[in-house]
Amino acid sequence: MSSKEQQDESIRQILAEHGRLAAPASSIARDAELSAHGLTSHATVNVMLALEEHFGIEFPDQMLTRGVFTSIATIQAAVEKLVDAG
Amino acid sequence: MPNRHPMIDRMKQIAADVASKHAPDVDRHARFPVETLAALRAEKALSAAVPEEFGGAGMGLRDLAAMCAALGQGCGASSMVLAMHHIQVGCIARHGAHSAYFQDYMRGLVEHQWLLASMTSEVGTYGDTRSSICAVDIAGDRFTLNKDATTGSYCGHADGILVTCRRTAESPASDQVLVLVKKDDYTLTQTSTWDPLGMRGTVSPGFKLESSGHVDQIIPGSYADSSAVTMVPYSHVLWAGLWSGIAADAVSRASAVVRAEARKRIGETPPSAILLARVSQDLQSMRHNWQQVAAEFDEISADAGRREELTTMNWALRFNQLKCACSEAGPRIVHQALQIAGLMGYKNDSPFSVGRHYRDLLSASLMVSNERIAAKSASLLLVVKDD
Numbered sequence: 051m052s053s054k055e056q057q058d059e060s061i062r063q064i065l066a067e068h069g070r071l072a073a074p075a076s077s078i079a080r081d082a083e084l085s086a087h088g089l090t091s092h093a094t095v096n097v098m099l100a101l102e103e104h105f106g107i108e109f110p111d112q113m114l115t116r117g118v119f120t121s122i123a124t125i126q127a128a129v130e131k132l133v134d135a136g
Numbered sequence: 137m138p139n140r141h142p143m144i145d146r147m148k149q150i151a152a153d154v155a156s157k158h159a160p161d162v163d164r165h166a167r168f169p170v171e172t173l174a175a176l177r178a179e180k181a182l183s184a185a186v187p188e189e190f191g192g193a194g195m196g197l198r199d200l201a202a203m204c205a206a207l208g209q210g211c212g213a214s215s216m217v218l219a220m221h222h223i224q225v226g227c228i229a230r231h232g233a234h235s236a237y238f239q240d241y242m243r244g245l246v247e248h249q250w251l252l253a254s255m256t257s258e259v260g261t262y263g264d265t266r267s268s269i270c271a272v273d274i275a276g277d278r279f280t281l282n283k284d285a286t287t288g289s290y291c292g293h294a295d296g297i298l299v300t301c302r303r304t305a306e307s308p309a310s311d312q313v314l315v316l317v318k319k320d321d322y323t324l325t326q327t328s329t330w331d332p333l334g335m336r337g338t339v340s341p342g343f344k345l346e347s348s349g350h351v352d353q354i355i356p357g358s359y360a361d362s363s364a365v366t367m368v369p370y371s372h373v374l375w376a377g378l379w380s381g382i383a384a385d386a387v388s389r390a391s392a393v394v395r396a397e398a399r400k401r402i403g404e405t406p407p408s409a410i411l412l413a414r415v416s417q418d419l420q421s422m423r424h425n426w427q428q429v430a431a432e433f434d435e436i437s438a439d440a441g442r443r444e445e446l447t448t449m450n451w452a453l454r455f456n457q458l459k460c461a462c463s464e465a466g467p468r469i470v471h472q473a474l475q476i477a478g479l480m481g482y483k484n485d486s487p488f489s490v491g492r493h494y495r496d497l498l499s500a501s502l503m504v505s506n507e508r509i510a511a512k513s514a515s516l517l518l519v520v521k522d523d
């Protein structure tokens with residue numbers, strides 16, 4: 051598995067555990083809107099905490115937007131950026 | 137600071153000439169402030185939040201809040217009606233401006249001065265505005281939408297209602313849209329009474345709504361977005377504005393009592409003047425809180441490239457903190473005003489009475505529960521770094 055695939059996998063696991071989604075995280079399309087699957091702002095906080103813990107990163111405040119948490123693809127883009135910078 | 141919009145001075149006039157005259161009767165009978173609404177319509181105040189390109193006054197959030205503060209000095213309930221109406225118009229103006237339907241609707245609103253109400257509450261969601269049970273049901277280009285709302289301010293007097301609901305019957309509770317329903321296309325069945333402590337003139341019992349309409353009446357985008365960048369900011373700033381207006385009127389009644397005392401013993405500062413100095417300081421903090429947040433909001437909103445900033449958790453936190461701080465300051469300020477005015481403030485039939493002010497402001501911490509908001513802030517603070 052490439053590191054990109056691993057990231058995708060970890061993000062889905064975190065979403066499954068903390069996102070309180072209406073569908074299994076493993077079956078959600080990468081570009082699908084997570085809000086349409088029931089991701090709330092409260093659950094977003096928990097997802098973010100888990101991402102910070104798992105990847106050893108910290109989201110700066112200007113990245114704490116709903117845009118970053120739109121889909122699995124946007125989350126991964128943000129995680130990659132922070133991992134690369136760290 | 138830019139110049140005050142002339143509309144703000146007109147609100148002062150309406151507050152003094154109309155709203156304050158009828159406020160005691162509106163309050164006593166828990167009736168809708170029809171006289172004030174007629175005066176607002178005559179000034180075209182109901183289209184203050186409509187952008188100029190559609191014929192409105194195009195006022196920003198800071199000026200709209202100053203309007204509410206000015207009117208709130210005359211009648212808190214009237215100002216709450218105006219604030220709630222501005223919130224609905226703000227959602228349409230900021231999220232429907234690219235829709236031909238809503239452009240036309242805004243032109244109509246300017247011409248006819250339609251009054252808009254709101255139904256975010258619902259039986260079974262327990263005060264959580266970000267979840268809905270009801271869903272909009274679309275067939276072809278028509279929809280039907282039925283909702284059982286716990287609280288529907290002035291719905292019986294409105295020309296339209298913005299209703300939150302799930303996007304489809306299959307959508308999760310948090311996947312919501314905002315739908316405009318129009319008076320000719322709905323029926324309302326009142327489901328509870330309205331005999332509250334304060335804000336009595338908002339006439340806010342529960343209602344069962346049954347409505348239909350054209351799919352164009354669904355505001356484009358998601359309510360998650362319009363709530364974060366418009367409904368919550370507008371609500372918290374405009375409410376804070378009107379609460380500060382109510383508090384200011386209570387303080388001005390108390391200071392009239394102090395001045396009368398000072399005139400009797402010229403040369404001595406009355407002991408109550410010290411209390412007045414303290415309460416005046418609290419009132420200033422309260423005003424500066426919403427004025428600053430509103431000014432920054434207007435600055436960001438004017439710059440399309442910065443609009444995303446409003447969706448940051450940092451901003452969500454600021455709006456929450458503004459609401460909680462001002463809703464707590466309001467009754468505290470009136471309480472201090474009562475201590476200053478003494479019995480003259482305590483008697484309902486005295487010109488210095490602050491009873492209605494106190495009762496009106498007790499709604500502030502419940503109108504979206506401060507505990508609920510504080511719980512959200514607590515959760516945001518786990519990730520916001522204030523860096």
Ligand SMILES: Cc1cc2nc3c(=O)[nH]c(=O)nc-3n(C[C@H](O)[C@H](O)[C@H](O)COP(=O)(O)OP(=O)(O)OC[C@H]3O[C@@H](n4cnc5c(N)ncnc54)[C@H](O)[C@@H]3O)c2cc1C
Nearest residue numbers: 254255256257262263287289335502503504505507508511
């Ligand atoms: C004057 C007035 C006008 C209104 N007009 C309208 C209107 O036009 N349209 C409309 O839709 N609604 C309107 N509302 C309703 C308003 O939007 C809220 O829905 C309502 O005030 C909340 O009711 P609640 O206190 O029963 O619910 P809740 O918010 O559920 O609060 C109930 C209790 O639970 C506690 N609580 C709730 N959640 C939490 C949490 N997460 N953490 C800790 N404690 C919690 C609170 O402390 C509170 O004591 C109006 C309300 C008022 C007072």
